[in-house]
Amino acid sequence: MFNKIILDIKREKSYSNVSNRIIQSLDNKTLTPIIESYLKEIKPNLNSKKEYTKTIKEIRKNLEGVYGAFNPEIKKRNKILRLLKKDSMNIELHKRILSTHLSSRERLAEYPEIYKRIFETTGKPKIILDIASGINPVSIPFMNLDKIEYIAVEINREDIKFLEEYFSIIKDKYNVNGKALQKNLIEKNNFPESDVCFIFKALDNLETLRTNITRHLLKSIPTKYFVISFPTKTLYKKRLNIKRLAWFNKLVKQPIKFNTKNEIFYIVKKENVY
Numbered sequence: 001m002f003n004k005i006i007l008d009i010k011r012e013k014s015y016s017n018v019s020n021r022i023i024q025s026l027d028n029k030t031l032t033p034i035i036e037s038y039l040k041e042i043k044p045n046l047n048s049k050k051e052y053t054k055t056i057k058e059i060r061k062n063l064e065g066v067y068g069a070f071n072p073e074i075k076k077r078n079k080i081l082r083l084l085k086k087d088s089m090n091i092e093l094h095k096r097i098l099s100t101h102l103s104s105r106e107r108l109a110e111y112p113e114i115y116k117r118i119f120e121t122t123g124k125p126k127i128i129l130d131i132a133s134g135i136n137p138v139s140i141p142f143m144n145l146d147k148i149e150y151i152a153v154e155i156n157r158e159d160i161k162f163l164e165e166y167f168s169i170i171k172d173k174y175n176v177n178g179k180a181l182q183k184n185l186i187e188k189n190n191f192p193e194s195d196v197c198f199i200f201k202a203l204d205n206l207e208t209l210r211t212n213i214t215r216h217l218l219k220s221i222p223t224k225y226f227v228i229s230f231p232t233k234t235l236y237k238k239r240l241n242i243k244r245l246a247w248f249n250k251l252v253k254q255p256i257k258f259n260t261k262n263e264i265f266y267i268v269k270k271e272n273v274y
């Protein structure tokens, strides 16, 4: 049954070329825990054709969450980026770009408050590292910072290309020296030094793919503060059981926590990672 599910996920025709390439490149070892966690949570009746089709669709949505892979909005965001070129401080255009990615769309109204709370604790950073960034760097105008270096790390080549262009557009207006690096966080990597390292909505998925990767990552990233977030709802709109973060709570000491509508944030000093 697993093999059939994997084949059917990869067979889906409606994927854009980029997404198709990413999905095709995922091996069974990567896909299996994602499928397993879905089956465990939802327990669909796979003998029913209707439920089977729904299962394939929902797992693809999950892949969108993990890899940002199923992203029909790429064309749309590139179009808005061209408008931003002519009007680079236009906040509405920034919001429209952030709306093209599920994660940033969900926190759109809350960005100013989120950054206010973060920098109240960490102080104003000079260097920010954003791991598994998606298009979160487009929220820079909500940070209220000046003269910063911003390094985004992503696996998705399309996001990297997009971010490189975005950084070149905002460079002078927002006084940001931005870089986008393509890295697979599951592999061994070197990271540049930073004052604050964001890891938003990425660790529980990565941890599903590779146990202990979180500890390894947090230990290997040279930074003063980590700001880590987790979704509080699943992609299937179920409320997540907070006990599921027990593994993470064991890794960090004295975190400062706050909740937004769909997320829980942890601010943790590097020296408090165990």
Ligand SMILES: C[S@@+](CC[C@H](N)C(=O)[O-])C[C@H]1O[C@@H](n2cnc3c(N)ncnc32)[C@H](O)[C@@H]1O
Pocket: 065, 066, 067, 068, 069, 103, 104, 131, 132, 133, 134, 135, 136, 153, 154, 155, 156, 183, 184, 185, 186, 199, 200, 201, 202
């Ligand atoms: C749920 S999205 C979160 C995006 C962003 N941090 C945010 O909250 O707005 C997860 C991101 O992790 C990236 N990602 C997934 N697996 C990765 C890996 N192995 N290495 C690097 N990035 C990865 C995806 O491409 C996607 O952009």
